[in-house]
Amino acid sequence: MHFQFMVYKFDFNQNRLRLEESFAALIGIIFIYEAFDKIIDINRHRPVRLHTDQILPPNCSCFTSNTTRKLNLIMTINDCYKNQSHQFIGIPCQIINDKAYIPDVFFFSIILFLSTFTLAYTLKNFKFSRFLPMSVRTKVSDFGVVLAIFINVLIDYFVGLDTLKLAVPQKFATTKENRGWIIRPFGKNSPYIWLAAVLPALLATILIFMDQHITTVIINRKENKLKKGSGYHLDLLIVAVCIGINSVFGLPWFVAATVLSINHVIALKLESGTAAPGEKPKFLGVREQRVTGFIVFLFIGLSVFLTKILGYIPMPVLYGVFLYMGISSMKEIQFISRVLLIFMPEKYQPDYVYLRYVRTSRVHMFTFIQISCLVLLWVIKSVESISILFPIMVLALVGARKVMDYLFTQRELEYLDDVVPEVVKKEIEERKNSASLDKTDEENQ
Amino acid sequence: MHFQFMVYKFDFNQNRLRLEESFAALIGIIFIYEAFDKIIDINRHRPVRLHTDQILPPNCSCFTSNTTRKLNLIMTINDCYKNQSHQFIGIPCQIINDKAYIPDVFFFSIILFLSTFTLAYTLKNFKFSRFLPMSVRTKVSDFGVVLAIFINVLIDYFVGLDTLKLAVPQKFATTKENRGWIIRPFGKNSPYIWLAAVLPALLATILIFMDQHITTVIINRKENKLKKGSGYHLDLLIVAVCIGINSVFGLPWFVAATVLSINHVIALKLESGTAAPGEKPKFLGVREQRVTGFIVFLFIGLSVFLTKILGYIPMPVLYGVFLYMGISSMKEIQFISRVLLIFMPEKYQPDYVYLRYVRTSRVHMFTFIQISCLVLLWVIKSVESISILFPIMVLALVGARKVMDYLFTQRELEYLDDVVPEVVKKEIEERKNSASLDKTDEENQ
Known part of the structure; x- marks a missing residue:
């Protein structure tokens, strides 16, 4: 009842509000921002040493393998490197030694990140080039992101640096050890705390409602030409039940993710083959089925058994894919x-x-x-x-x-x-114009 | 007489041979290849250490600053890094220590290289975007390469790593010390060696002739709409005299450089402002003058006094510019x-x-x-x-x-x-068609 009221109030079903577009833009921007933020954050795990052209503090020198120490010489870190000396000796060296430092990995991560994004983006747009027959092009496009990941994992493997890898848990267990699989509703808190929890719970409800609903509204837009009817209330019911169950087991909550859902629809687009060059392929609809959804979640489940393979995937490659997804989801927003x-x-x-x-x-x-x-x-x-x-x-x-x-x-x-898409609007517009022209013609006769 | 004969034989003046195109393509490919070759060659000056995930040889361990040695443990270089240990102790470590190694610089150089190329290419093509007024766009395009260099020099400066810098001699002197400014024609060789020198000299003559002449033919193509007449023989005469003088002083020889000359012409293109959007700007001609040439060589001369500033320019940035020039000179080749x-x-x-x-x-x-x-x-x-x-x-x-x-x-x-350019051919073609249509119309009447 409460939900129904809100749906009515928001006019969601009439698709009349650009609200959901602002929200999708925000989520897209967050995706892009996070990709860059995370790649810079690698510096925390694999810290880089910059400004190696500064002079070492007095009484700090570098150790060379033939155990001669060069004290009281004006040297920079670069000079030490050139002498193949990577260790700094002397108490004043602390300012250098205390800073954790892993060489090469940070810059190599940036290269992997950019390479994955560029490759995914280029391969995805390869469909629109003139090269190779359409069937080959479409295949390359469809598997563009997978290919980009695969190629960059190979590069990472052959370079053999200590890049941050996808951290997959080695065994099936709760993240926090010994917390058990069932969460006691009150824990060590006073039972009366639930009164105070009402306010944040209400906020969480609004957020989940908005996130879930805005995403489904975007996916159910007329321009996507979905054949299956929308199920706003049923979807929300399932989300609510799942969140209830997951909360008992202390598992993460799931709602429809905007960027991922938009990318899922883009990936399933059905387009007419073009006969003439230059002609733009027509959007025929979405390959609506339950296979992709099922297999995606099956593989997420199976990943428990694939920890060894997944451990080869460097995080920068995934951040590159995030950047690609963020940017490609933004492209269709007015x-x-x-x-x-x-x-x-x-x-x-x-x-x-x-x-x-x-x-x-x-x-x-x-x-x-x-x-x-x-x-x-x-x-x-x-x-x-x-x-x-x-x-x-x-x-x-x-x-x-x-x-x-x-x-x-x-x-x-x-x-x-x-929210009537630009293409449809133009068609209506042109029909109007030709109709009025016909009319003028008739009047002239 | 000899030159004139060859010019006639090659049919250069009639512009009938695609020969010069093959040559320009070769030079362009060499430019692109060299850019990549040189960036990889940085590994020789600033060697990178890969495969840090391999296990250290037995009895080789890493030195940690608190002077504890961890011997006989199965460790990788990565493990040492994580302990903030960058020096390897023990005789079996030689295979690691003997390889020169400068951290971070190689990968950072690749980033600078790609960043310079991408920025130069994007800014140069910014003219064709829809953003900002045409005048601003043209300015950004015209100074695109300079901007790309400037921005990347700044990045390099603030990161402060020991990237390879442009090696500018600190004083005005011959490269080889004490060789003097005038080269004795025979040196310590027997005077009869000049007989044997005829053959390589002949080959050098062919090469200089081809390089100079093919470049001038490309520049003098009809499609460039040059107003000043060609001066094949005069140009060659000047080149010959210069080479004679430079040889006496042991200076490098100069001929017209294909890629640089094509880029010079592209940079000086005069295009009509477009009134309607979508309309392609018409190529009106080349801003023919002697100012750019004069100033370019003036600055090359002045660079003797600018060694300090030029010393800030990292080589990878220049390689990025080479790559850009190679690719942009290739674009117009059929x-x-x-x-x-x-x-x-x-x-x-x-x-x-x-x-x-x-x-x-x-x-x-x-x-x-x-x-x-x-x-x-x-x-x-x-x-x-x-x-x-x-x-x-x-x-x-x-x-x-x-x-x-x-x-x-x-x-x-x-x-x-x-060599009639594609655009001109199409125009002729269309005029022919409309003419024959007119004729058919007349016949029908």
Whole structure:
């Protein structure tokens, strides 16, 4: 009842709110940001030593294997390296020695990261090149990401450096040792703590509801031409039941993940073969089935037995795939195309339908309001002390949308704030035009 | 007289031979190959240590700063690193210690190399994007390579690793010390050695003649719309005089460099501003002047006083620029587009004029003959013991061209072996078509 009320209130089923687009953009940006953040974070596990051109402190020198010490000489770390000396002797050396340092791995990780992203992106877009027959191209595209991972794992293997590897647990057990498989509801806390837990629980509910629902709304968009009907309430029910069960066992909660789901749909796209060159393949629909979903989760389960193979996959390769997924999920979001529009002079603008009816300055204003909302969400997400308010702020987006009703005319909002995909809009537009032309012709006769 | 004869024989002035294209392709490929070769060669100056996951030999262990030695333990280099130990103790360690090793620099150099190339390439093509007004875009494009160098020098500076830097001599002197500024013609050799020198001198003459002349022919192509007339003989005379003078002082010889000259022309292209979006800018001509040439060589001269600044430029950044120049000079060569054609199914082929008149299999045959010639040249260039024959083989290309007269009809060669640029050909083609249409119309009336 409660959920139904919210669904109605949000007008989700009518697909009339760009709210879900802002949210998808936020999730996409988080994906891209996290990829870079994590690759830089490798520096914490495999710290790099920079500024080797600085002079060593006095009375600190480097040890050479023939045990001669060069004291009181003005030397840099580079000079030591050139003498094949990698150890620093003397108490003042502490500032160097105390900093943990693993050579080569950090920079090699960056190369793996960029190489995986570039390869995945190039292979995925190989479909649109003119080379090789269409059937080969499609295969290369379909397996582009897998190929990119495979090739870079091989590179990592043959280089043989100590890159961070995917940490797969060696045995089937709880992460925290000896906590048992069933979580006692109150633990060592006073039973009355559940009263205080209502507030964070409510926030968590909002977040789960938004995350799950926004994702399903994006997937169920008309432009995806899904044949199977939507199941908003059933989906939520299953999510709720699963979260209940998982909580008892202390397992992670699962909701539909925006970026992964969008990528799943992209991967299953069914397109018409093109007969003539230059002709764009038509989007026919999505290969709707339960096989991919089943096999994906089967393999996640089987990964317990594949720890040895998975242990060969370096983390930078996975971060490269995250970056690829983040960027490819962003490409189809109108908000992003409107952000890019800000940097385009009017005469170079692409022929978007909404630009025919809404003045550019108004489009930019709409975009800037969206950007401010996103920045606000980002700040709240990032500042730890207030990040608990994040779900509330996601809800506040609905309020922001209401304010737009006063700033923009209904006609403007109709074009800016509509989820009918650009391609469909253009078709409607052109049909209208030719119809009115026919009419003029008739009148002239 | 001798030169004039050759010019006539080669039909250079009539611009009828694709010979110069094969040569330009070879030079471009050499540029790209050298860029990669040199970046890998950094491993010789800043050797990297790979396969750190291998187990240390018995009785070899690593030194830790608290002077405890862990002997007879099965350890890898990675384990030593994790203990912050970078020195290996024990006689069996020699196989590790004897290999020179500078950490981090090699991988960082690869990152700089790729970053410079990608940035230069992206900024140069920024002109064709839709962002920012045309004037800003053109500026960014024009200074793209300089910007790429500047940004990457800054990155290198702030990272502060011991990357290979541009080695600029600190004082104005001959490379070989005490050899004096004037080279004695015979040195310590017997004066009769000049007889034997005739043969290599002849080969050098052919090479200089080909290199200089092919470059000037490429630059003087009709498609470049140069207003100033060609000066093949005068240019050669100046080159000959300069080589004579430089030889006396033991300075390097100068001829027109193919890749650099093509890039100079590309940089000076004058294009019409586009009024409508999507419209391709028209090539109006080349900004012909003597300022760039003068300033370039002035700065090369001034570099003697700029050693300190030039010393900040890492070599990988320059290799990145070489790669960019090699690739950008290849783009306009028909041979390369025909090589790519091999991998395209017939129905996806672009609408090249020669494809309208020559069967695809014949086009491929022509391309394969060119490829074999190039491979032969490459092999001769690479195998040291026969590389002296390279100039002869370049001449032999003329013979290969003669053989083509028997393999292809004159009509086929007219389309494949013609330097009239693709764009011009298409225009002629279309005018012909519309003319014949007009004629048919007249006949019908």
